[in-house]
Amino acid sequence: MDPTSGYAFVGLENLHNDIYPLIDASTNKDLNQSGKVVLITGAGRGIGRAIALQYAHASVASIILCARTVPELDEVEASIKKINSSVKVTKFQLDVTNEDAVKACLDAVKKDEGRLNVLVNNAGTTEPWVPIGESKPSNWWNTFEVNLKGPYLLMQAFLPLLVETAKADGTTVDVVNISSIGALIVHPGVSAYQVSKLAVQRLTEFAAAEYGKLGVNVVGLHPGGVLTALSEGIASIREYMVDTPELCGGFTVWLTKGARTWLEGRYLSSTWDVTKLESMREEIVAGDKLKVKMVI
Template identity: 40%
Template sequence: MAPHPEQPSVTVHHDVYPGIDLDSRLKDAAKGKVVYITGASRGIGEATVLAYAKAGASGLFITARSADALTSVAESASKLAPSALVEPYAVDVTDEKAVGESVKKCLEKFGRIDIVIANAGYLEKWVKIGDIDPDEWWKSMTVSIRGTFNVIHHTIKHLVATKGYAILLSSVGAQNRRPGASGYQTAKHALNRFAEFIDVEYGSEGVKVFAIHPGGILTVLAANEPSLIPLLNDKVEIASNTMVRLTSGSEDWLSGRYVSCNWDLDELAKRRQEIEEGDLLKNRLDVGGLANPL
């Protein structure tokens, strides 16, 4: 029996399409929301700050390790949307106490948190398990898993209070098994499962969560692995705009699942019954015909 495919049959986009257009479909989709974003100093994180500012967010608490870069992003967001309050705050997501302090600062500034974007990550150079520097391997795991845990640990009760949203930056790599990529791809696979746990534990209290593949985007981080560069041809806005849509309320039914920002969300919605009845787009062991008795 052939293995089941790991991509749904929907249109794949590489740039903004009508369903994620901030000037039409998603105009004011984040109006009045307070958004806490990690890894916000460049790349996907920076684009996400700008997207939520354009979509009407009233408060943006943006974090990364580089204070100077965050200041520049905050200035760009303020120019784009003068009514949005933007608060930059330097923090390393792997420092649990520092993350906790950042969340306190966000609450002091804005009073609540409606949306959390756990974007900070790390990509090691891809080397086989026996040859890679163990510290490099574990850094991928630590930033992606521990860093995301720290952020959710300190924000989840506030998301319960607002019946808010959490987005975890996963990757299509979570589904792949590429030689040399065991650190990065294992970490992203674990993030998908972590999103499922957030849904299991807090979904009944109103929290919505998605683990997303942002698309194949050429960022400084992605360029750390040269073999990936020819594959990275997507516009960064496909990630940022999709996140705005996922937290707009129209895709709440996808909570607890893995979603690729390349997938056409309007087409995916037509498969809603199939997805819900089969509890699809989640990590699980495929036993195929072994499910049938001998």
């Protein structure tokens, strides 16, 4: 793997495939985030579902689950209630590409909660993997609609509420944009997905530059290679789908516990050991590492 992909940034010996005690809110009560309101897009299955369940273990006050497929949201709600019946669950049938629907979701969250502590932009899709000349423009562009316009619309709508929440609570709030290691590599045939994720990573840097000083910590996060509905149909990457969805769930909950503002605007991978990552803080900040840059 090309070193600029960041795959082994913390060292091969410091990579994880599964959740571990330090980031597992089901056993590590230091990850408790009681009182927080958390909104997750693409929360009906796969990685988004695992993130939601970790926040249930972290005893947040309220989890807002968004996706288009209602029965999947119903299942996640039932699983949250089994873990922690005191967590309030709200479900939104939301297409992240629909500006009016995102605005309606914002209005409802403002009315019901009046605040938002964590926004996880996780909804994502991929097109059939073919060279550019063989691609269908509507498929190609749909990937951008979901993967880039979606996080943009959610941030555009919710950033003012996030800022208000940070100000009112005197704390930091978080935006976690689920990007991909694909943002940092060129795998022939995957132009729409990988360029859309690269753009999300850069958009993350913009949001951090514009809102970091207002208390919003914005990061991009690779979830690992996870066998999900999105990845299971792609035979060429099957052997790399070795990480559990819980790994990203735990990493996300760890990330939003406390003010990890030194990570703002950066690319992170759920596979990186968090103790090792923290030990590299000075090097990362001084070198302005984990940002989108050109190798010169």
